[in-house]
Amino acid sequence: MSFAPTSAQLKALAAEGYNRVPLTRAISGDYDTPLSVYRKLADAPNSYLFESVMGGERWGRYSIIGLAARTVLRVYGHKIEVRRDNELIETTEADDPLAWVESFKGRFRVFEPEGMPRFHGGLVGYFGFETIRYIEPRLAASPPKPDPLGTPDILLMVSEQVVVVDNLSSQLL
Template sequence: MYQPKFADFEAFAQRGNLIPVYREILADVETPVSVLKKLQHRDHVYLLESVEGGEKWGRYSFIGTDAGVVFKVRGPKVILEEKGRVSVREHHGDPLGAMRKLLGRYQPVATPGLPRFFGGAVGYLGYDMVRYFEKLPDAPPDDLNLDEAVFVISDSLIIFDNTRHTIKVVACAYMEDADTPEDAYQKACEKIEDMIELLSLPGGQSAPPPRTNGVSFESNMTPDQYKAVVEKAREYIAAGDVIQVVLAQRFCTPCTVDPVDLY
């Protein structure tokens, strides 16, 4: 049975334009990781889970998929991927303002029976985003060509209740994408059924990676370069110019392991 019922959904649609619809099923032998493996072929899938107090497993695990919107920050520009279209615009030094404007289009209505989180913008802010908030020295060369920030807004969410051993399959109905409440509700229910059918399929097994005698890592700095950075930090400390120094180097190695298996 879908929740909320359509009569309640129609009433919720008077209060906002984003209403989560869900169906609850038994988790059986599924785990968050086994479901993640079934969904990993999709773009922009994420898994959120946590440990409370350092030792107690969090009650909920969340898997998001079907990204309706992807928000990226790259240099002075914001890149939006939405419904197969890509738009690029300037953020004028305020990328989070652009994010705030994007999120302003949504007026979510909480559905009884769901945890507080039932979708939203999930992603990361890269370290260099701090340069939009503080005046800092010039950034080091970008040799990885990574986005400074990436957030996805997923239309579908799978919520594991690790206490009750159930799964809530959630589809967020965005009223602006539908002609009528009936249309929005029907599309959400169909999306839920498609997801449940996918969960019922046997999970694929990753081929074991070839065994090696050892793994070697390569740094992005030579030992002499790193020592020079340490000496410069010591000079700053002696001069009283810094209160904290983070000296880091990047170590890389080729990896053929399935990302989910690595997790």
């Protein structure tokens, strides 16, 4: 289950408007668990491990490991920060931060090769409790609750390097 397009194929995909093309190589994962792969490759800030269980009893087919993201979006109220390699590269104020996130997401057009897991990276993170203020007009007028931790309302990482553990075939993609 590898996908390694030639230079000509990459140029053709770019001409079609794709600016993200997953490059994949399958290797044996017989001696690793998703957690051991995470600890070896991604145990750093702005990384993650997604496991799935179906019906509370059966493991899902894929586990997703996101290596440390270089670009991170943070939303505090209506203020948006974009950091790359921990350097502030963009700040803006948005009346509707959710619309801004949707617009940011539109910067990426991802090619999806057949036979591959559907997740190749992208925006990964959370939308916190206070995000409801962007959706429900009645709540937008009331002051936000105090946040002594300074936690962002929204935190999204641009996940560009991903390891997919195929729990069925014991392969790492």
